[in-house]
Amino acid sequence: MIEFRNVSKVYGNNHIALSNINLNIKKGDFAFIVGPSGAGKTTFIKLMLKEVEPTSGEILVNGINITQLKRNKIPFYRRNIGVVFQDFRLLSDKTVYENVAFAMEIADASSREIKKRVPQLLALVGLLNKEKSYPHQLSGGEQQRVAIARALANNPSIIICDEPTGNLDPDNSWSIMELLNEISKSGTTILMATHAKDIVDRMKKRVIALEKGVVIRDEQRGVYGYED
Numbered sequence: 290m291i292e293f294r295n296v297s298k299v300y301g302n303n304h305i306a307l308s309n310i311n312l313n314i315k316k317g318d319f320a321f322i323v324g325p326s327g328a329g330k331t332t333f334i335k336l337m338l339k340e341v342e343p344t345s346g347e348i349l350v351n352g353i354n355i356t357q358l359k360r361n362k363i364p365f366y367r368r369n370i371g372v373v374f375q376d377f378r379l380l381s382d383k384t385v386y387e388n389v390a391f392a393m394e395i396a397d398a399s400s401r402e403i404k405k406r407v408p409q410l411l412a413l414v415g416l417l418n419k420e421k422s423y424p425h426q427l428s429g430g431e432q433q434r435v436a437i438a439r440a441l442a443n444n445p446s447i448i449i450c451d452e453p454t455g456n457l458d459p460d461n462s463w464s465i466m467e468l469l470n471e472i473s474k475s476g477t478t479i480l481m482a483t484h485a486k487d488i489v490d491r492m493k494k495r496v497i498a499l500e501k502g503v504v505i506r507d508e509q510r511g512v513y514g515y516e517d
């Protein structure tokens with residue numbers, strides 16, 4: 290469902306961020322993207338989100354060649370991808386409920402759908418009792434759960450996580466990983482860029498390792514493979 294065909298990205302300063310990437314990621318896969326700083330992980334995520342364009346090659350998502358997607362189709366395409374960041378990025382002036390509902394509102398969901406789905410999502414992430422709380426009243430782990438509920442709001446086929454446990458203690462990190470694992474079992478593809486060696490080593494998921502813009506390793510039950 291995600292296919293990179295000979296994808297390269299060269300930034301304006303002639304810096305090669307990704308070089309001739311070929312990848313196939315199936316529906317429901319859980320894949321870690323690892324590699325040293327500057328290896329190209331963020332560029333990979335930006336290509337998926339169509340925030341940057343490849344210099345050459347093609348990216349297919351659910352059978353659609355996104356490199357040829359018309360500009361007016363991009364917002365619709367992005368609804369199919371939920372994104373979870375290291376720093377949560379919740380709206381501070383909205384409650385937990387409103388943060389999740391807002392993601393559906395901007396995707397034109399009806400108020401009926403919103404009223405039905407938001408409590409379901411909050412139940413899934415274990416935060417139904419916090420729906421009236423504001424982000425600053427929540428722990429980091431709880432904020433990340435809200436971010437995951439928001440990422441799932443429009444029923445995406447893919448969730449991209451950029452260092453989602455980077456601001457969390459080990460216990461909260463593990464409960465977030467268990468939640469992401471459950472989500473992937475229900476058929477949502479999860480791509481997670483991370484430097485968290487312990488997590489990658491214990492999860493025994495697919496590991497795609499980038500170095501200097503090249504895939505140097507792609508293992509089904511892989512390990513982190515670096516010492517940092």
Ligand SMILES: Nc1ncnc2c1ncn2[C@@H]1O[C@H](COP(=O)(O)OP(=O)(O)OP(=O)(O)O)[C@@H](O)[C@H]1O
Pocket residue numbers: 300301302304305306324325326327328329330331332333
């Ligand atoms: N907008 C840009 N213009 C020029 N060069 C860039 C740009 N964005 C990234 N690069 C370069 O491309 C390379 C890959 O960067 P990228 O951000 O994808 O790495 P990364 O693996 O995500 O690193 P990190 O783990 O530090 O986040 C780096 O050498 C970086 O300096």
